Amino acid sequence: MPNERLRAVMADGGWTYSSLAEKVDVDPKSVERWVNLGRTPRRGTAMRVAEALGEDMHALWPALRPVRAERAGSTELVALYAQRADTPVSTFVDMLDQARERIDVLVYAALFLHETYPRLNDLLSKRAAAGCAIRIAVGDAGSENVRARGREEKFGHGIESRCRLALMHYRPLIGVPGIDVRTHGTTLYNSLYRADDHMLVNAHVWGVTAYGAPVWHLRRSGDGGMFDTYAESFDAVWSTATPVPHEE
Template identity: 80%
Template sequence: MRNERLRATMASAGWTHSTLAEATGVDPKSVERWVNLGRTPRRVTALRAAETLGEDVHALWPALRQARAARAVSPELVALYDRRADLPVSVFVDLLAVAREQIDVLVYAAVFLHEAYPRLNDLLRERAAEGCAVRIAVGDADSENIQQRGTEEKFGHGIESRCRLALLHYRPLLDVPGIEVRTHGTTLYNSLYRADDQALVNAHVWGVNAYGAPVWHLRRNGDGGIFDTYAESFNAVWDTAQPVER
């Protein structure tokens, strides 16, 4: 049965099977099946397509609401990735680039961002210049918790040196209005990358480097959800963190 809502939305916005397929990373035949046969795509693909079209995903594919209820999946979960290494750095960069009000980064080091995207500081400056509040919390290399993490990851002093390197990357931002950089010594259960009402959460697994641990993409959906839990966690760590002196 034809998906009339999807067909009409595409027609009014000028999307063809081919252009929507390219935007969502699928084969044009898949889009044709969505429209002409009423097929329901995978949730991640459906969310990407709905966002591209500026529509509510459940208006386009009501079956997803029933499937979500049956699986008891949180409405705030956009995607789940097996390992951080599975995500291109562009996923993190694109998330931060769309922030208009708030960027929060809570990590021990995450030097992969600067290494793979040397313009990261420029991006943060641009966001801050447009009124976005930027808060960066990196690990205090002298903290016992971070030294313990190095032992658990079997990297020894590697994580301590990565924390120092991360701080060197962010130091040029210390005098930029709207950007704050602090160091923390907390036991970090997850690395957080927040942009307004979206976040990438990189779980920490004992004995596994962060690049080998899962990542979930969250989008806030009302008060008191998973997103708010992580946002409050960031605030709690931020309150204990120490401002970096130039």
């Protein structure tokens, strides 16, 4: 069955089989099969195609949608994503934008947020102005745990540079009422993104960069569940984190 959506998007953008194949580094016959036979590419290829076309990968290939909570068997689990790279950035942005009471972010760097959504600081400032308490913890570039992560992921000093760059992105928010930015040197088992009773958990896998590791979307449904376990973990790290001072 032909992929009519892909066909239409390519036509609107003036893409040919050959031009799209060259852009995403595949054989033109592969593109032809996606369009005319409805074949589904590998996730990595699908991501490159979606980026080139300016489309949502899951809209082009519904078969690549995440596993839903009904199949995962937990009342707190909203969705599973095989990789963070499979998680639409809109999932993060929309969740944060809907927060009314609390936003917590625990990462080493997570540069993808600012790089793919440059208005993130504006969003956080507006939420804070509306009364939302915001806590952001990024990695201390000088900590041994950050350096160890770089060695484990074969990323070397790059992870330290990314931590510094993440802090540069968030630095304009330092001093904004309702927003607290700190650095931490803990072993980061999971990156956490919380907005009220919703949380995205980016699990970390030894030797795998964060974008290649799974993400699960949790919704708090009661005391003592998975959500609270991660929320308490955030609080424990936050208590050890160092406030970032104003630059003079």
